[in-house]
Amino acid sequence: MSLKIVVLAKQVPDTRNVGKDAMKADGTINRAALPAIFNPEDLNALEQALRLKDAFPGSTVTLLTMGPGRAAEIIREGLYRGADGGYILTDRAFAGADTLATSYAIATAIKKIGEYDIILGGRQAIDGDTAQVGPQVAEKLGLPQVTYAEEIISLDKDNQTVVIRRHIDGGAETVEATLPLVVTVNGSAAPCRPRNAKLVQKYKRALGAQEKAAIMKDGSALPYAELYEQRPYLNLVEWTAADVNADLEQCGLNGSPTKVKTVQNIVFQAKESQTLTSSDADVEGLVKELLDKKIIG
Amino acid sequence: MNNVFVYCEIEGTKVAEVSQELLTKGRKLANQLNVELHAVVAGTDITGKVEEQILPYGVDKLFVFDAPVLFPYTSIPHTEILVNLFKEQQPQIALMGATVIGRDLGPRVSSSLTSGLTADCTQLEIGDYTDAKTGTEYKNLLYQIRPAFGGNIVATIVNPDHRPQMATVRSGVMQKAIYDGPCKKEVVYADMKKYVSAEAFMVTVLDHHVEAAKHNLKGAKIVVAGGYGMGSKEGFDMLFELAKVLHGEVGASRAAVDAGFCDHDRQIGQTGVTVHPKVYIACGISGQIQHIAGMQDSDIIISINNDPDAPINKIADYVINGTVEEVVPKLIKYYKQNSK
Secondary structure, eight states: OOOEEEEEOOEEEOGGGOOGGGBOTTSOBOGGGSOEEEOHHHHHHHHHHHHHHHHSTTOEEEEEEESSGGGHHHHHHHHHHTOOEEEEEOOGGGTTOOHHHHHHHHHHHHHHHOOOSEEEEESOOTTTOOOOHHHHHHHHHTOOEEEEEEEEEEEETTTTEEEEEEEETTEEEEEEEESSEEEEEOTTSOOOOOOOHHHHHHHTTOEEHHHHHHHHTTSOOOTTHHHHHHOGGGEEEEEOTTTTTOOGGGSTTTTOSOEEEEEEEOOOOOOOOEEEESSHHHHHHHHHHHHHTTSOO | OOOEEEEEOEETTEEOHHHHHHHHHHHHHHHHHTOOEEEEEEESSOTTTSHHHHGGGTOSEEEEEEOGGGSSOOHHHHHHHHHHHHHHHOOSEEEEESSHHHHHHHHHHHHHTTOOEEEEESEEEEEEEEOTTTOOEEEEEEEEEEEETTTTEEEEEEOOSSSSEEEEEOTTTSOOOOOOSOOOOEEEEEOHHHHSOGGGOOEEEEEEEEOOOSOOOTTOSEEEEEOGGGOSTGGGHHHHHHHHHHTOEEEEOHHHHHTTSSOGGGBBSTTSBOOOOSEEEEESOOOOHHHHTTTTTOSEEEEEESOTTOGGGGGOSEEEESOHHHHHHHHHHHHHHHOO
């Protein structure tokens, strides 16, 4: 009894560690100063996928990521942890997409993948922070959805059902849903297993077409070129909008109902502060002042 | 047609506070736009119990869907209700809480209606917009203002051509108030079967467990918050003591929560609770942007920190240079001595 599992993953700038260099003087992001990482909650989703693969031997875990050529890193990171393959959905036509246009592109790619029992993704990405793409992909594919999942408790392939524990405001729920469906996974779910050394050795030279082009662009030869012919799995697959039969009107900026009007640096109104020491006199003075003004007490 | 709609979420027969906050904001937007405020609520055995939790906030028309399968919430039935109701009623704006339910429902509805949705808005305004490419001018659009990029920037989003303009807002960002102006308060009890297909029930809830809130940090007038500098769970004990003495609540920065010093439901900030207290006492909190976003509207901010350059000091009314261990016991002592 094997499963076909799709994992949606995004390469994102590491917005959790935005230091002084990350913001430019004009308030825009200095993307070059932020390393690109595997979106953290997508790693939690990958772990749930790999656990299903452990429970159902013979299953396949396929990653799907949308991004520029270097998003191939996402596929590699999945392969290092036990995924079986993946697709990089990459095309200039997808650029500038809001969540609706992004979910449209991803849904067309999933339709091209064709068969799947379960689609897993992180709850939200740390750059957009919207948590919208998962449910929107589910709606476009006409699938049920379970969001804020903490754990996939069991899956019954004969009855085509899955039982999931999820977080709700103020508590938790256990739900049973029919397959196929889309599940989004929380950051508080089980952390992703680390890279497997043997798999890293196997897949470390895997490259997407754009990455190869970048290496060879100044006339250099592709190192270990013969390996790419001997080991097909080292050639990571890229799909363009044409490959997935995407309607260009629904992709990228064209297909985005929402537009960004302005982006601003966050500036907090500095105040005139009164600075005090930790001496008894200063602290008592503050307490008395607040009491007098009836701010406390 | 063309009204402002608010989706009211419920737990049993209790309407969520965030929905009431959005009704208040929705009423203001509707007044600005000269249109009506409509609301929709869907649940089980709610007839006669939820209306008085919704209508007083200025609602002109409330649509009630009451059927056994509508509680606990599952995605597709609630999505179909909103999608079909919106196709019928054609709202220009639709708002819902940025809660677990709202963030499950909003995207599904907006995808189905091929419209735009902006999540976690911190401000909603009405304004004009000119499309830079086409030069088209739009009047009275909803400005959907929200943090982005991990909270490091603020973006103003607009949805010029698609309807409804949808936005979700977190609890505590807006403030609720009973509306004392004229409003129609009409109630329509809708037939769920006309809006929801038979195939909508692909998810069943086996177990649903909600705990009553242990505290009301969101509404607290006095907040004592601890940061990573508190050092440990035990470090928070003195903050609980100070809060008790001041009749306030205890909050925490994300760093303190992530380190296990304090419960997650006391986290203040962009991904936690937003507070509007009279007094905010920040203990060993450096003041990351994401934290300040959750408490910047405090009337008086007191920062206790032994780092004079802590970012939070710039927005504080009083800065006490010292360690929390030194200062907090003194605050407790002198408060007890000097108050009645």
